[in-house]
Amino acid sequence: MSTCCTPTQYEPPAPNGENTGLRTIALIGPPNSGKSTLFNRLTGLRQKVANYPGVTVEQRMGAMAGVGRSDLTLIDLPGIYSLDAFSEDARVSVEVLEGRMPGTPKPDAILLVLDSLHLTRQLMLAAPVLALGLPTMVLLNMSDVMETRGGEIDPLRLAQELGAPVARISAVKGTGMEAIQLFLNRHRGQDANQATRTVLPVVGNAVSAHKWATQVSARTGYRAPLSEEASRKLDAFLLHRIWGPLFFLVVVFSVFEVVFSIGQPLSDGLGDVLARAGTWATNFLPNDWLRSLVLDGAWKGVSSVAVFLPQILLLFLFIGILEDSGYLARAALIADRVMRSIGLNGKAFIPLLSAYACAVPAIMATRTIENKRDRLATILVTPFMTCSARLPVYMLFIAAFIPPIAFVHGLVGLQTLVMLGLYLLGFLAALATARLLKSSILKSSQTPFILELPQYRMPTLRSIGLRLWDRGSVFLRQAGSVILVVTLGLWVLANFPRHHGAAPELTESIIGRLGHWMEPAIAPLGFNWKIGIGLLSSVLAREVMVGTMGTLYGADPQTQSLSLQSALHHDLHLGGAIALMVFFAFAMQCTSTMAVVRRETNSWRWPAIQFLYMLVLAWGAAFAANWAVHLIWG
């Protein structure tokens, strides 16, 4: 999914003369206080929300359409505990607030989101934020939960203490939004800098900020709600010495088993429908090169990728549930010991886990890692994690070459085991590389591991649904754009030069000659020249491989009538197929990832080194795999 993760571009509206008061609003608050959920509410935009601290790793902007104020730009900032920047994402927040972030306008007003469940500590952030002097509204989020759990607060008294309007809201349920509207409308066309300030402490350090926050919360009658026993009881099991890691493994295994046992039939069904739709639709075209272009070139290529939609959605469903429920932070805790042995800490595990979906947001999520060298090491190993773009490739070749044998009364399938093996391979490559980096060029002293564990929450249908919709449409858009262009281009290359006005033999076409020219480099891996072309085209994005196979085998008269799975058997052996999957486990075939690595490391050096390293490793491992398969099965 090479473009899946580029944030939606949003252009702030041009300033119009009559409304000079308010243009840009910043949304800030401590980590995990519900800013991103509120951002979704206020903008109607689909911002990725996950229940672990530090998920908003860069500021996002959107028009406040959710409250009927499309003229205002809302900026969502990473969570911060204080205005002293400790990690990269906290630094981003501070720079935006102070108007020092290039390309982001300085905010005219602030919406400060505080979690009512832990108000005393959260108020420590209020003092420095109010001291910035911008019109600020304080939003007490999750106030409904606080009240049902026996908490109390007097918002009027708090507003007096802070000298700023205060509203009780619930971002999840959408209550209290009218108070935000009121605040925004009151500042319409006015001098934005008119708010009256009461006495605020000059906040120098955490001790005085805490003292002030404690006094304020005492004076406003704040009573903290009872802490959630359920969350702790759950942790007693999920962090248990034996059950904890076991549960983790069972979760991972069931995800893959479900993706296979439910996803595969759905995918096969979708494939049938698409193939019939293609044949039916092209009946209306004349039986000449145009039909061949539309059916064999475009439709076969695009639909061979589109059929993987069910599996991709299932995978994102599971990752979404893990992230939103708060389990991810526990997984980081369990993994800390392993991560320590390779010189990183549990925080690096969160980006690695989310890289199972896509490496691009995962690399952006490394900004929560405070140590610069740890962060760079994590960025460099993240693309080894098996992202969802590898899934179509694995699915295709496993379904084509691995027999569906089941063990243990059908609970464990050989195909699932091979898939798990490939995921494990990527993970081990990431660990080994990190270890190598951390014991050589990226050696550093350890930064303390400090991780806040959010309370468990039930993932909402709305949040999971939005995420699936987002990912599904991005996947299909990709199939309809990059893959369409690539497959059309391949069809042209496969059908020219014309031979007496007809399409040439595939091996005589431009693509055939190119393929044969590069064959010596890939023959030792057991690959034929069509796979070679697939490897070339999949440098753009991994799933392009499948589309390319669809087009090339569709253009070959010998395999034209076969399904792609049986067509592959025509000129590829088991050794080559295994080697190909191993190649994909290691190689860096994703231009979006390279672009984001270049942006995050600020140089082309690292993506270049990473690309070459992964390519060499992929070639070597694929060679070994092919050789091993031939040794065992002849």
Add this chain to the structure above:
Amino acid sequence: MLSELEVGTIGIIESVDLPPSVHNHLMYMGFLPNARVEVLHRAPAGDPTVYGIDGLEIALRRETAQAIQVHTTRQARTVKQRPQHASATKGKR
């Protein structure tokens, strides 16, 4: 030291001896002198440990918790719900 407290016990923070940036970050998370810290869970590998402070749950590794000086107080109310740790706290009852 905070790292020496058993799961289920409560400590009162006396001092924190860490580099200024880390110390500051921890203070904003609630690790302030006289704050009440409860030892909640240990990760399956025995480290890191989850501490409850100000209603939040924060995980620290042993070497970080070693730099936080505490004095102990009575046991937490959650002890009785965790029979598996009963042996650890028996001596103090």
